[in-house]
Amino acid sequence: MPLVTTDPTFEDVLAAAERIRGRVHRTPVMSSSAIDGIAGAHLHFKCENLQKVGAFKARGATNAVQSLDEVSARRGVATHSSGNHAAALAFAAASRGICSHVVMPRTAPPVKKAAVAGYGAEITECEPTLEARETTLEAVAARTGATFIHAYDNPMVIAGQGTAALELMTDVPDLDIVMAPVGGGGLMSGTAIAVAGSRPDIELWGAEPSGADDAFRSLRDGRIHPSVKPATIADGLLTSLSDRTFRILSGRLEGILTVSEANIVRAMRLLWERMKIVVEPSGAVPLAAVLEHSDTFAGRRVGLIISGGNVDLDHLPWSNG
Numbered sequence: 001m002p003l004v005t006t007d008p009t010f011e012d013v014l015a016a017a018e019r020i021r022g023r024v025h026r027t028p029v030m031s032s033s034a035i036d037g038i039a040g041a042h043l044h045f046k047c048e049n050l051q052k053v054g055a056f057k058a059r060g061a062t063n064a065v066q067s068l069d070e071v072s073a074r075r076g077v078a079t080h081s082s083g084n085h086a087a088a089l090a091f092a093a094a095s096r097g098i099c100s101h102v103v104m105p106r107t108a109p110p111v112k113k114a115a116v117a118g119y120g121a122e123i124t125e126c127e128p129t130l131e132a133r134e135t136t137l138e139a140v141a142a143r144t145g146a147t148f149i150h151a152y153d154n155p156m157v158i159a160g161q162g163t164a165a166l167e168l169m170t171d172v173p174d175l176d177i178v179m180a181p182v183g184g185g186g187l188m189s190g191t192a193i194a195v196a197g198s199r200p201d202i203e204l205w206g207a208e209p210s211g212a213d214d215a216f217r218s219l220r221d222g223r224i225h226p227s228v229k230p231a232t233i234a235d236g237l238l239t240s241l242s243d244r245t246f247r248i249l250s251g252r253l254e255g256i257l258t259v260s261e262a263n264i265v266r267a268m269r270l271l272w273e274r275m276k277i278v279v280e281p282s283g284a285v286p287l288a289a290v291l292e293h294s295d296t297f298a299g300r301r302v303g304l305i306i307s308g309g310n311v312d313l314d315h316l317p318w319s320n321g
Contacts (some may be wrong), residue, residue: 007248008155010197013162013190016063018083020160022068023095024058025051027164029171034274039236039290041297044175045271046168050280053115055236056164056187056307057088057151063148063160065092078091080126080133082108083236084308085151085215090119101146103136105129109312111187111211151263152186153242162190168303169199177297180305181213181285182206182256185245187307192252205290206249209234209264214243216256219249233317234264236282236308257296259288265317267291269308280311 015143027047036042048056065077076099079089086102093100100121104113105128126136141148150157164187165178178195182188188206196203208216212230220239228242241249268284271277286304290297 006155007091007244008190008193010032010193011161012155013166013194013197014100016059016156016159017163019061019066019165020062020163023062024243026167027051030275030277032284033175034272035287036251037269038270039156039287039297040294040309041290041299042301043287044168044172044301044303045287046146046303046305047277049277049283049306051308053084053087053091054308054310055084055088056161056305057084058091058155059083060152060160060186060190061092061149061153062090062095063163064156065096065098066087066188067156068147072296073146075145076100077149078102078137078144079149079151080104080137081151082112082268084310086112086121089149090116090121096118099144101140101144102109103133103140105133105192111312118259152184152189152239155246158186158190158245158248159194160190161196164278164305165191165194165303166198168305169195169202172228172301172303174301175199175202175303176300177203177205179205179207179286179289180301181234181237181282181307182208182279184239185215185241185249185306188253189245197246200286203288204253206253207286208256208258209237209285210258212237213256214260215249216258218246218252219256222250224246224255232264232281233261234282234285236280236304237285257289257290257293259285263288264291269318277306278305278309278311281310281317283307283309
């Protein structure tokens with residue numbers, strides 16, 4: 001399948017919602033009066049931690065896989081990833097009954113490799129560098145003819161991610177603000193397109209760790225700053241914006257708020273203790289932004305997308321494990 005260079009539209013997000021309906025969960029929107037009291041705002045959490053494969057990535061991967069023509073689909077799909085996108089693409093391929101090939105660094109945790117293999121993907125290991133991942137993927141694609149599905153630099157993936165915000169605005173129609181975490185920008189881009197097309201009066205904010213603030217600096221300076229040696233426990237937010245996601249986000253956001261590691265841990269623990277839900281560090285970053293920048297959100301109705309809930313239970317950030 002040829003590389004698609006156009007950016008997704010609001011109509012693409014609406015089409016994605018129909019395409020993935022019944023194939024992924026319509027996740028709940030939850031709230032907590034206790035957390036509202038601490039934050040000084042009315043918070044509504046879109047719980048993608050309860051999504052298939054434990055993350056919003058199932059939406060974009062499913063939309064991309066279901067969008068393939070039959071000839072391309074028969075050759076399968078491929079990607080390189082050590083995180084949630086690997087499992088999401090394997091899940092989406094299995095749901096369509098086609099093969100998937102995932103290149104993973106040899107240092108990826110065994111539990112992640114097991115999850116990807118559990119959905120039937122063929123795993124090819126490589127050295128833990130971006131160059132090795134890309135080179136190995138090229139070889140796999142050449143051997144199999146599989147279509148490369150990028151984790152975020154793909155219009156159908158972005159459109160699929162935007163369906164979470166569509167559902168959020170339907171369930172809570174009087175929001176003042178919508179916020180999502182920012183890594184490569186796929187979720188935030190889909191969210192921005194969905195909100196602009198449905199409720200352009202809603203403010204859009206991104207949230208990012210201070211130790212991995214390349215998107216914040218990129219939008220501030222009007223050019224992409226690559227993510228170099230990011231330092232954060234939010235391991236889902238380590239990647240750089242692509243040209244596509246940078247273009248979509250530029251001018252659409254009020255801004256990106258950066259947060260400390262201490263507030264990420266505080267937010268994560270609040271969600272576990274007060275709402276009894278398993279949230280990974282990346283998914284807690286928007287709540288951390290509300291806690292750290294409380295004046296921006298005081299008294300307002302805020303929709304926060306909890307991006308995922310895949311966490312190593314043996315190494316929680318507030319434990320000694």
